[in-house]
Amino acid sequence: MKLLLNGELIEDNTLPSDYTALRYLREKRGLMGTKEGCASGDCGACTLLVGALEEGELRYTTLNSCITPIQSLSGKHLVSVEYLSKGNGLHPAQQALVEHHGSQCGFCTPGFVLSLAGVYEERQMCQQLLDRASVCDAISGNLCRCTGYRPIIDAGLAMGEVLPDHVALMSQDEEVKRTLSALQDVLFEPESFAQSDQKPNPKNYVQPQNLEQLIHAKKAFPYGIFIAGGTDLMLENTQRYHDFGTLIDLSQVTEMRSIQDNGQSLILGASVTYAGLERYCQEKYPHIHALLGRIASRQIRNRGTIGGNVANASPIADLPPLLLAFDADIQVLNAEGTTRTVNINDFYQGYKQTVLEKGELIVSFSMTLEKLAQCHRFYKVSKRMEDDISSVMLAARFAIDQDHNTITDVRFAFGGMAATPIRAINAERVLTNASIDDEQALHNAIVQLREELHPMSDVRASSRYRLDIACSLIRKAWLALNGQEAVTFSGHAVSDTMLTTGNEEATHA
Numbered sequence: 001m002k003l004l005l006n007g008e009l010i011e012d013n014t015l016p017s018d019y020t021a022l023r024y025l026r027e028k029r030g031l032m033g034t035k036e037g038c039a040s041g042d043c044g045a046c047t048l049l050v051g052a053l054e055e056g057e058l059r060y061t062t063l064n065s066c067i068t069p070i071q072s073l074s075g076k077h078l079v080s081v082e083y084l085s086k087g088n089g090l091h092p093a094q095q096a097l098v099e100h101h102g103s104q105c106g107f108c109t110p111g112f113v114l115s116l117a118g119v120y121e122e123r124q125m126c127q128q129l130l131d132r133a134s135v136c137d138a139i140s141g142n143l144c145r146c147t148g149y150r151p152i153i154d155a156g157l158a159m160g161e162v163l164p165d166h167v168a169l170m171s172q173d174e175e176v177k178r179t180l181s182a183l184q185d186v187l188f189e190p191e192s193f194a195q196s197d198q199k200p201n202p203k204n205y206v207q208p209q210n211l212e213q214l215i216h217a218k219k220a221f222p223y224g225i226f227i228a229g230g231t232d233l234m235l236e237n238t239q240r241y242h243d244f245g246t247l248i249d250l251s252q253v254t255e256m257r258s259i260q261d262n263g264q265s266l267i268l269g270a271s272v273t274y275a276g277l278e279r280y281c282q283e284k285y286p287h288i289h290a291l292l293g294r295i296a297s298r299q300i301r302n303r304g305t306i307g308g309n310v311a312n313a314s315p316i317a318d319l320p321p322l323l324l325a326f327d328a329d330i331q332v333l334n335a336e337g338t339t340r341t342v343n344i345n346d347f348y349q350g351y352k353q354t355v356l357e358k359g360e361l362i363v364s365f366s367m368t369l370e371k372l373a374q375c376h377r378f379y380k381v382s383k384r385m386e387d388d389i390s391s392v393m394l395a396a397r398f399a400i401d402q403d404h405n406t407i408t409d410v411r412f413a414f415g416g417m418a419a420t421p422i423r424a425i426n427a428e429r430v431l432t433n434a435s436i437d438d439e440q441a442l443h444n445a446i447v448q449l450r451e452e453l454h455p456m457s458d459v460r461a462s463s464r465y466r467l468d469i470a471c472s473l474i475r476k477a478w479l480a481l482n483g484q485e486a487v488t489f490s491g492h493a494v495s496d497t498m499l500t501t502g503n504e505e506a507t508h509a
Helices: 021-028 092-099 109-125 132-138 149-161 174-187 190-197 211-220 274-284 286-292 298-303 306-311 319-325 425-431 439-452 463-481 496-501
Strands: 002-005 008-011 047-054 057-064 077-079 225-227 247-249 259-261 265-269 329-333 339-343 348-350 361-368 375-381 392-401 406-415
Touching (some): 002 174, 021 047, 047 109, 047 174, 057 077, 057 109, 057 174, 057 298, 077 174, 092 109, 092 149, 109 149, 132 149, 211 247, 211 329, 274 286, 286 375, 306 319, 306 361, 319 375, 319 392, 319 406, 392 463, 406 425, 406 463, 439 463
Parallel strands (some): 225 247
Antiparallel strands (some): 002 008, 047 057, 047 077, 259 265, 265 361, 329 361, 392 406
16 A cells, blocks of 8 residues: 555555555544544544546545545545644635634544545636635535534635635645556556465455456455445444455556446446445436435445445445436446346345355446436435435436327336336336326326335334325326426525525525
8 A cells, every 4th residue: 555645655565455444544644633433434533535547637526434444545645634724824724614613522523624626626726706605505414413514604705815825735736646656557557467366365455457457356366346436335344343454455456437428328437436436417307416415415425336236235325226217227247257148127135135146346337328318307305414224215207209299118216215226117007108297197297106115114214104204206207297397495405594584585496
């Protein structure tokens, strides 16, 4: 493992594969500013700022150090709160929090500082103004129990008052860029990867760079466990105290990190992060972009991957219903290098069970551009706007015959309702071939839905509540098909006036 920590080059080959970045900072380096609050990626007290070279540019993003293996950050620049003010006075994030009284007990403050510093660096580098939505998004994974969020948001907005030429942006540090570039050349060349396999270790952390190296790694370590973002897998370590053996990191495999439009299909690599897909969809697919903003927190979206969300087989995952709505095909690879294609409709076999066989992994997902161009909507109902699990999630798609104004194909895919993501197939059939504005057909589809679905009850919602919400969401999608967008609170754009009086006009989905 070689990386930069607060500008210092670090090399350490003695760590277990599952040793977290949080433990490394506190136990090995004595950097106590980074706190452990939940050890599950929920509270943000352990937030770390990580710089990586992307097409020659140094970009900083946040992540939860409590569930991130330190070795997964090889070749990157780790910035803890102690480094922000080194030699330059207080960072704008720190100064603004002081001036706006954004801290009380202080336990959560380092995480807020780094989250705000991250959005400040990103916005200044892209020459974009800070606004309430970007500040709220940045701190969506940071919890504060005593200060309240108003002064923290005020501080985030005030950072923009510091002119760029008054602050040396970390993204413009040429020395860090040169060091990271040199580390990339040394860490990830094929020879170094091969040498790492020549010394078997039950706790190796292997980071292949392409599919060929990945296959080689799985053969060399047949009992190795695949890890990508690790936002769920690492909970086995931090919550259940399970020690992992060899971990095979999929996050750097080139073929699994790309998003490609080949003219017929959109192909998403399994190691594409939620944040990476967010950036791609912002202009092209705004409704997908809006859904991604409701998944977890900014820190989690910077680490979590599409493939992990699907392969994890959680019934409350938000991407499987989307993939079901578009009839996505999944490319699967085994340790022998053989691939096969599985349709998403056939992928889930039961609670936490998929068709993946031992040693297999997801390489990519494919959705036709034709279906992506059709009317689609995604609705997530949860107790909180940010960083929360779905009580009900609906992904809907309608194919329309414009000449006859009829619905030729329908998909209603739900998450959070059963042991697996499910489709309301009978309700889909009722609407197929109906006129798009046929309210009786909609009524019949909802009646059929009530007979077809038998949602589970748990701490998040009762079966009856889930069924009522599912029916309402289908009506909402049908209204959108007919050009009647129902009012939806966006969360980030809600101002203090709206929160206190309820008199400000809500934003629309």
